[in-house]
Amino acid sequence: DKNWHGFPTRGDIPEVKGTFSKDLTEVTLDEMAELMYVGMKIIEEHKDVFPVGGEISVYHVKRAIVNSNGVELGDNGTYAISYLEVVARREGYTTPVSFDIVHERTRLPDIEELARAVCKKALESLKPIKAESGVMPVVLSPLALEELMTYTFYESISAENIYRGRSYYVGKLGERICSEHISIIDDGLIDRGFFTAPFDDEGVSHKKTVIVEKGILKSYISDSYYGNLIGGGSTGNALRTRSYRALPTIHPTNIILKIPSADLDDIINDIKQGLLVEHIEGAHSSNPERGEFSIVAAPAWAIYNGKIRAVRGAMLSGNFYELMNKIELMSKNIKQVNHLIAGYIMFNDVHVIA
Structure with a gap:
């Protein structure tokens, strides 16, 4: 392979905390x-x-x-x-x-x-009413957002997909891709992070990579092979998801969202009509290159003047990359779900289909 520059060399290995008991x-x-x-x-x-x-x-x-x-x-x-x-x-x-x-x-x-x-x-979730169609605020749980990001955003920030032209973000480094009050960080060193480790599965030091800073796309994530092809080298994101028989592939470590926050109750109380979504189905059918998605929201609750009521038959559709411009607030109760470290996220103007 003429594009292969050889194995990584040894670098300084950082100390991590909260990863072994x-x-x-x-x-x-x-x-x-x-x-x-x-x-x-x-x-x-x-x-x-x-x-x-x-x-x-x-x-x-x-x-x-x-x-x-x-x-x-x-x-x-x-x-x-x-x-x-x-x-x-x-x-x-x-x-x-x-x-x-x-x-x-x-x-x-x-x-x-x-x-x-x-x-x-x-x-x-008992005694649900029929969902209403419309364009409204939607609050996604960390679980629902992680599922959606897995099949859209995570794919598009991969250096392999950038190199192959299969990413929405090809050629967009330095451009605004979401609201200016949003930053997104891939942090492989955060204390007790589920994907925290001193190094990745190529032996490259884990690090803190700012992907989005105040709405501006700053970096992709890469292994050594595709990092060399697109320039910049590895970001320490080569993960082996199976045994040593499998090659490492590019994955995020711990994705941290930096968004203005408020108590979840206060976020819901300020919504006149909206939807609270705990889980989604069908995210795997999203188009990572274009960002299009159509997903079932279940369980979900309608929000009317700050009060919630279980609903059935709700679907969400749209474009995830456009949705990133509609992020308004994040709840203060943050947890890690797989790669994502975030709270409940409120998006404005989301298409809800009943």
């Missing part, structure tokens, strides 16, 4: 089963709520990267993930699945808090 490496299957039992008992306390699925997983990951250019690195990391899925059923009506997930690095997830949260969402 000896206690997590000693967690037993019995302890994990007991935790899930506690979660199921909490669900049973809600007579109209029924479990659909759930999982607790604990990982101790040891990585070793060695190449002929002097890279010889090792890393220990621990991970704990738990999710629960429930539905509520009353008077012949069954709600959409209420789902939530918790990612941790140094401790077991709080299964009691998780179970109560999904039960609350499920019960609030």
Whole structure:
């Protein structure tokens, strides 16, 4: 391959915090089963709520990267993930699945808090009214936004897709791509981040990469191969998602959104008519090059003068890259869902189809 410049060379390896716990490496299957039992008992306390699925997983990951250019690195990391899925059923009506997930690095997830949260969402989804069509403010949960960004934004900031001309952002470095009060950072070093590590799967140091600064596109994310092809080198974003038999590919680490924030209750209280969306379906059918999407919003709640009411039959359609210009506020209750670290995000003027 004439475009291959060889393996990366060794650089300074940063120190990271909150990525390993000896206690997590000693967690037993019995302890994990007991935790899930506690979660199921909490669900049973809600007579109209029924479990659909759930999982607790604990990982101790040891990585070793060695190449002929002097890279010889090792890393220990621990991970704990738990999710629960429930539905509520009353008077012949069954709600959409209420789902939530918790990612941790140094401790077991709080299964009691998780179970109560999904039960609350499920019960609030009972007695839905038909959704109304229109253009209105929409508040997306971090879970819903991560799903949508995975199939649009994350694809478009990849150096491989830039090089191949398959990105909406080809040739747009230095241009405004969203509101000036928005910044987006890929931070592979943040304390306790789920994708935090000293180096990526090519042995390149993780770093903090500003992708968007005050609305201006500043950088793409890259591995060493495509980083050299488009210029600028690797940003430390080569991740191996399977075994060592697979080549590393370009992925974000921890994506942090910097947006003006307010309490979620205050955001909702200021909306005269809108939609609150906890989960979406169909994001995988989005077009990453053009940004077009058409997704089902379920569970979702109509917002009328600051009050919420469960709705059925709501869909959202539009263009994600245009939607980024309509971001207004983010809630203060921030969590990490997979790659994304964010709160609930309010978008103005979103097309809702009933």
